[in-house]
Amino acid sequence: MDPELLSMVPRPVCAVLLLFPVTEKYETFRTEEEERIKAQGQNVRSSVYFMKQTINNACGTIGLIHAIANNRDKMNFESDSTLKKFLEDSLPMSPEERAKYLETYEAIRVTHESSAHEGQTEAPSIDEKVDLHFIALVNVGGHLYELDGRKPFPINHGQTSDDTFLEAAVEVCKKFMERDPEELRFNAIALSAA
8 A cells, every 4th residue: 555566556557456354343334424425415427337235255256347347448358258248238227136137147156156166265155254345446437436235325435537546546445444453354456457
């Protein structure tokens, strides 16, 4: 998160995935934030691709879908790509409909399950309670959005640009870390051009 180290990240960055612990402090903040936004409102562009998370322990997959779906214009999909088909099919759907579609989309489910078993650590079962969670931070139309399928809507964190997105996303990540200063279980991954 140090500016000197951030300068080594290849640009442009199109998304940041944040893994963080779901603690009591976070849950309290999440509830308060939701109530505040419902009362005050916020602007969210209709072009933001957002889906709810209805599958347990699929937050990493949902985070990647959020990151890729909101950067479709920067991606080169193979013509027979499963993900491309899923995104095209789900684009006109509501966040809840997208979640239901994902539940039944066999190709992504199989890929999710097989990749979950490839790591060095045994993946938790789909029903096991996990206290870590992935979200995606993306730039859509010059605004930084936090996309968390556990929340009812995207969170608009304000204006950004391709040039300032990484630093702005890091500031959002730091806020997560500041809420739980005793916690060490944070990880951020930048998705950028190869």
